[in-house]
Amino acid sequence: MFPELRACAEQKVYGLFDLLDGALESHGGPWLLGDTYSAVDACALTLCRWSRGMPRPGASWPHVGPYMNRILARPAVQRALQQEHLQEPWI
Numbered sequence: 521m522f523p524e525l526r527a528c529a530e531q532k533v534y535g536l537f538d539l540l541d542g543a544l545e546s547h548g549g550p551w552l553l554g555d556t557y558s559a560v561d562a563c564a565l566t567l568c569r570w571s572r573g574m575p576r577p578g579a580s581w582p583h584v585g586p587y588m589n590r591i592l593a594r595p596a597v598q599r600a601l602q603q604e605h606l607q608e609p610w611i
Contacts (some may be wrong), residue, residue, distance in 0.1 A: 531578075533567070533571055534570070536567065537581050538581075540581070540583075541582065541583045541584050545582075549592065551564060551587075552564060561591055562597075564584075564588075565611070568584065568588050569611055572609055572611055578611065602608040
């Protein structure tokens with residue numbers, strides 16, 4: 521039963537990454553909402569972080585990977601990762 525549950529969850533998450541990748545491709549801005557970084561971007565980082573152990577992690581999508589690297593390059597994000605004692609790999 522657990523392999524079926526895992527496969528179903530992975531397919532749902534992959535669908536979310538398809539949507540995210542398409543949105544990033546369609547507007548070409550650096551952030552999910554275009555030119556402005558927002559809480560949505562932080563939520564996307566969390567989702568991507570959760571997927572890092574999946575067969576196809578979120579960062580493997582062509583637009584999501586570079587987007588995640590832009591988020592991770594933000595000084596405030598680096599400080600938050602350090603304050604939370606989160607270890608690499610982050611995504």
